[in-house]
Amino acid sequence: MPQFFLNKRLIVLLVSIIILVALIGFSVRDREKLSWPEQFLKDTTGFIQNIFDKPVQLTAGFFENVKDLENTYQENKRLKTRLDEYVDLKTKVQDLEKENTELRDVLGKKESLRDFSPIQATVIARNPDMWHEKVIINRGKIHGVKKNMAVITAKGLVGKIKTVTQFTSTVQLLSSMDPKNRISVGIYSEKTPIYGFIEGFDQKERLLMMKKIPYDVKIKKGSEVVTSGLGGVFPKGLPVGKVEKVESDQYGLTQVAYIKPEAVMYDLNHLMVVKRTITTVDPTESGGGDL
Secondary structure, X not given: OHHHHHHHHHHHHHHHHHHHHHHHHHHHOOOOOOOHHHHHHHHHHHHHHHHHHHHHHHHHHHHHHHHHHHHHHHHHHHHHHHHHHHHHHHHHHHHHHHHHHHHHHHHHHHHOOOOEEEEEEEEEEOOHHHOOOEEEEOOOHHHOOOOOOEEEOOOOEEEEEEEEOOOOEEEEXXXXXXXXXXEEEEEOOOOOOEEEEEEEEEOOOOEEEEEEXXXXXXXXXXXXXEXXXXXOOXXXXXXXXXXXXXXXXXXXXXXXXXXEEOOOOOOOOXXXXXXXXXXXXXXXXXXXXXO
16 A cells, blocks of 8 residues: 555656646746746746836935935035135235235235335235224335325325324325315316315215305316315325315305316325425425315
């Protein structure tokens, strides 16, 4: 009996091997149609793969997007840093270009001086509450600066020395509202020069006012206004500005010429104190020279 079961198992094994070989040969054969077991197996496998493929792709895409976002953040951070460096560098370049232009203008002005010598200075302080009144420069008595000396830029006159210490000086600007701030000037557009004083500043229109001009004198718009040199302290011919308009005073007895300054009053950095070579009038005897 045991021998019978042993032979039966062997027969089943042989039959199974034969069926397996037959199936393998059947499956590897080129066929246009698949058997229904093969179709069922492939459809089942494809369905299961499709179920698991989408979540796997979504998960992989999520982590890939997170990584891309992190890379984008880091790159954006580096670009912002470089942009800040670029803005800082651009600002420095603009400041250097402006300073270079100003110094070149000052140098060119220095070479054109004749009857006076310049004392180069730099603005070291300016009170916001008195922005149009005065500035402080880094030159004083030990540098040869004296009270009432003219102060100019490469463009033209900006004011005069108000007070002096050993190492610094205060410059009273032409735009100052001080009624005693008077500058002797002349208009030389006509055959006969027209003389007068700068007495005041129109803050609204940012124009200097040359007052007490005779009512019958005709002045053309655009006429050059320069220092007259008659005060004994300022040299003659320092540019002040150009006539913008002329109006009668409130009484109709004289005229007021409104003058656009050559120099930019609100942006002052490099200045020159003008030391006149020849002084024809003693400032103490003339009541303050060009004051």
